[in-house]
Amino acid sequence: MEISVIDVPENNRYEARSDGSTAGFAAYTLTDELIVFTHTEVDPAFEGKxxxxxxxxxxxxxxxxxxxxxxxxxxxFVKSWIGRHPEYADLVYDAPATTAKD
Structure with missing residues (x-):
């Protein structure tokens, strides 16, 4: 199953689409410095995929x-996903700086 993700700023959300259908969305609120992910939802027909x-x-x-x-x-959901994918932790507001190890 091919999934594309697009920003739909007029709806304040990212949408996951598959074969022309909206399979899910991640709602957000914007400030000058932040994108606040507030809610993620996957259509039941696409759960587990x-x-x-x-x-x-x-x-x-x-x-x-x-x-x-x-x-x-x-x-x-977004918070736990980032926790499982530390390569995205640097995007998180107020994330602790990583230090190089010798």
């Missing part, structure tokens, strides 16, 4: 690409 993970990864990749805002993951 990796849509949620693809959605969060696609949204965070887009945030990284634009480089303007830090992420505040209020949504428990």
């Amino acid at each position: 990796g849509v949620g993970g693809a959605l969060v990864r696609g949204a965070l990749d887009d945030v990284r690409k634009h480089g303007k805002r830090s992420v505040l993951p209020v949504c428990p």
Whole structure:
């Protein structure tokens, strides 16, 4: 199943789409410095097919690409996904700085 993730700013959300259908979304609120992910939802017809993970990864990749805002993951799904994927931790607002180990 092919999943594409697009930003739909007029609806304040990223959408995961498959074959023209909206499979899920991640709602957000914007400030000058932050993108606050508030809620993630996957259509029941697409549950268990990796849509949620693809959605969060696609949204965070887009945030990284634009480089303007830090992420505040209020949504428990987004927060736990980032916890399992530490390569995205640097996007999180107020994340501790990593130090190089000798």
